[in-house]
Amino acid sequence: MEEILRVENLSKKYEDVDVLDGISLSVKKGEVVVIVGPSGCGKSTFLRCLNGLEDIRDGSVFLGDEKINPNKKNLSKTREKIGMVFQSYDLFPHKTILQNVTLAPIKVKKRKKAEVEEEALKLLDRVGLISKKDNYPRQLSGGQKQRVAIVRALIMHPEVLLFDEVTAALDPEMVREVLDVVLSLAKEGRTMLIVTHEMSFARAVADRVIFLDGGKIVEEGKPTDFFDNPKTDRLKKFLKTFSYEE
Amino acid sequence: MDFEVIVSYLPLYIKAFMLTIKIGWIGIALSLGIGVFCAFVLHFRIPVLSAIVKVYVELFRNTPLLVQLFFVYFGLPKIGISISAEACGAIGLGLLGGSYMTESFRSGLDAVPVSQTESALALGMRKGQLFSNVILPQAVTLSVPAVVANLIFLLKETSVFSAISLMDLMFTAKDLIGLYYNTTECLFMLVIFYVVMLLPVSILGTVIEKKTRFKMFGD
Numbered sequence: 001m002e003e004i005l006r007v008e009n010l011s012k013k014y015e016d017v018d019v020l021d022g023i024s025l026s027v028k029k030g031e032v033v034v035i036v037g038p039s040g041c042g043k044s045t046f047l048r049c050l051n052g053l054e055d056i057r058d059g060s061v062f063l064g065d066e067k068i069n070p071n072k073k074n075l076s077k078t079r080e081k082i083g084m085v086f087q088s089y090d091l092f093p094h095k096t097i098l099q100n101v102t103l104a105p106i107k108v109k110k111r112k113k114a115e116v117e118e119e120a121l122k123l124l125d126r127v128g129l130i131s132k133k134d135n136y137p138r139q140l141s142g143g144q145k146q147r148v149a150i151v152r153a154l155i156m157h158p159e160v161l162l163f164d165e166v167t168a169a170l171d172p173e174m175v176r177e178v179l180d181v182v183l184s185l186a187k188e189g190r191t192m193l194i195v196t197h198e199m200s201f202a203r204a205v206a207d208r209v210i211f212l213d214g215g216k217i218v219e220e221g222k223p224t225d226f227f228d229n230p231k232t233d234r235l236k237k238f239l240k241t242f243s244y245e246e
Numbered sequence: 247m248d249f250e251v252i253v254s255y256l257p258l259y260i261k262a263f264m265l266t267i268k269i270g271w272i273g274i275a276l277s278l279g280i281g282v283f284c285a286f287v288l289h290f291r292i293p294v295l296s297a298i299v300k301v302y303v304e305l306f307r308n309t310p311l312l313v314q315l316f317f318v319y320f321g322l323p324k325i326g327i328s329i330s331a332e333a334c335g336a337i338g339l340g341l342l343g344g345s346y347m348t349e350s351f352r353s354g355l356d357a358v359p360v361s362q363t364e365s366a367l368a369l370g371m372r373k374g375q376l377f378s379n380v381i382l383p384q385a386v387t388l389s390v391p392a393v394v395a396n397l398i399f400l401l402k403e404t405s406v407f408s409a410i411s412l413m414d415l416m417f418t419a420k421d422l423i424g425l426y427y428n429t430t431e432c433l434f435m436l437v438i439f440y441v442v443m444l445l446p447v448s449i450l451g452t453v454i455e456k457k458t459r460f461k462m463f464g465d
Contacts, residue, residue: 053364080370090365093462094383103379104369138464149365156369 001028004191005160010049010059012042012215019045021215022059027160030189034202034223037212038238043195046212047162050193051082063160080108083153087165089145091137091152097124098133101152109156116155123151127181143174150181161185163194167201179205199242203227211235251431255422262418263439269335269412270404270443274397276340281347288348289355299348306345312406314338319410335407335414343400350396354389355381387458394451401444415439 005027012020019042027033035043048054050061052070061068066078091100101120105111124130127147129140137145146166153161163182167175179201186192186205196202202209202223209226211219211234219226219235230236284299286292306314315338322329329337358381366376408417419436423429 051368053368076367076370076372079368082368084365084368086361086365086368088361090359090361092362092366092380092384094387104366104371107375107379108370108372136461138462152369 001030003027004029004064005050005193006062007050008060008062010046010056010061012045012049012054012057018215020049023212023215023217024059025210025217027191027193029191032186032190032192032194032205032207033210034194034196034206034208035210035212036196036199036202036238037218041212042215043212044164047084047164047193047195050160050162051079051084053084076108080156081159082162083156083158083160084162085146085149085153085164085166087168089137089142089149089169091145091148093137096134096136097129097140097148100137100148101155104152105155120151120155123154124148127151128177141174142170143177146170146174146178147181150178150185154185159191161190161192163192163196165195165197167196167198199227199239211238213238247430247434248428251426251428252435255428255431255435258418258422259415259435259439262413262415263443265332265412266404266407266414267443269332269407269414270339270401272336273339273404274343274400276336277343277347277396277400278393280340280344281351284344284348285351285355288352303345303348306342307349310406311338311342311403312409314342315406315410331410331412334410335404335412339400339403342403343396346396346399347393350389350392351385353392354385354387357388358384384462387462390451390455390458394447394455397447397451398444401447402440405440415443 003026005025007023007025010020010023011018023046025033035046037043045054049056050068052068052075055070056068063078063081066074068078069075091097092103095103098117098120101124102113102116105116105119106113121130121133124133127150129144129147129151132140132144132148137148140148150166166182167178170178175198179198182192182194182201183205194202194205204223206223208220209223210217211226211232213234219230219232226235227239230239284303287295287299315334318329318338318341319331319334322334362380362384363376366380371379404414405416407414408420411417413421415436419432423432
């Protein structure tokens with residue numbers, strides 16, 4: 001499989017703290033990479049570097065052959081190819097659900113409104129929200145909002161999808177409806193990088209799991225090896241915090 | 247209270263009312279223009295201009311309209327610019343209002359969460375698209391209550407126009423009292439005319455406020 005995203009020796013400091021400390025990673029087309037780790041380990045910062053929402057000081061990120069540079073003019077062009085879904089949904093509160101989904105393709109990609117709306121309705125139908133198309137975000141539950149946010153990213157036809165703790169702000173029963181959508185995307189063969197605290201979801205969706213701690217990749221592997229036979233003590237200890245068995 | 251007196255004064259009050267409204271709304275239009283421009287300057291942190299805007303806002307927010315009017319009315323002729331009292335009133339009100347409107351619009355722009363910017367950028371939106379489609383519509387909604395409050399405040403401030411011999415409502419009332427001593431009737435009519443001028447603004451403001459906020463925030 002061809003490589004689609006490459007991260008070389010990415011480092012980032014806030015004041016004196018190393019948030020990211022020399023991370024290198026190669027993601028193949030169609031691969032689902034799940035990133036786990038304790039709070040403050042740099043997971044979110046890492047994802048935000050990939051589409052230039054964070055300044056990249058040291059190291060480099062490539063999407064295909066394009067280098068992602070936050071100070072460059074073509075950054076928006078590159079961002080069109082990288083979809084991102086945030087923890088707090090961040091839908092546009094002054095626009096209806098349908099408008100939320102169609103805004104970027106119409107404005108950014110200059111596609112025809114009728115054609116975009118048709119695709120938007122199909123996608124909304126897929127996540128079970130077609131009946132909400134004329135509602136405003138405030139009228140939706142958290143889980144519904146997050147599914148709309150996923151559709152909003154999908155309609156840009158991104159080559160890579162980034163999920164930043166997309167279920168962290170949701171009630172338990174809503175977590176499932178969102179994760180089911182993400183799982184179905186994984187089955188379609190989409191390239192995804194997912195930051196999550198849902199370990200059983202990580203196991204189900206991932207081709208590869210990465211454990212980030214102190215801004216470094218401490219361990220990585222296939223989900224079965226990663227969860228059943230962790231090699232490092234740090235990961236063993238981390239995984240233990242998710243179980244209540246003695 | 248003598249209703250014959252009221253009826254006989256009515257034409258004078260209506261004339262003053264029209265003048266007050268005319269200058270008031272010209273001044274307000276001016277203040278909206280100044281406010282939008284200055285808020286953009288502050289929001290985009292345009293160098294040099296930002297500093298000038300900050301000085302302007304602090305200067306005009308922290309001095310009374312009366313003093314500002316005196317500066318325009320008596321000061322400008324000293325440097326060779328002479329303008330009518332009406333123009334003075336409108337400019338004075340526009341400058342005072344501009345400083346308040348600047349702050350209202352700026353706080354609206356600043357109140358749109360950073361996460362809105364980030365999610366729009368992540369969708370590949372350019373800066374201009376982000377501003378006109380995401381930031382601006384939300385900022386306008388957020389600043390409506392403050393702007394409506396400013397409108398009412400500014401219309402009331404027109405009552406100091408009499409100091410530069412503009413025949414506004416206040417001037418007319420004071421003049422008539424001085425001439426005929428019908429204090430009760432004159433003050434009664436003054437109150438009524440101000441209420442007639444401001445009540446519609448207040449009601450309309452509340453309606454607009456509700457309509458715009460409802461979309462984003464519900465009740």
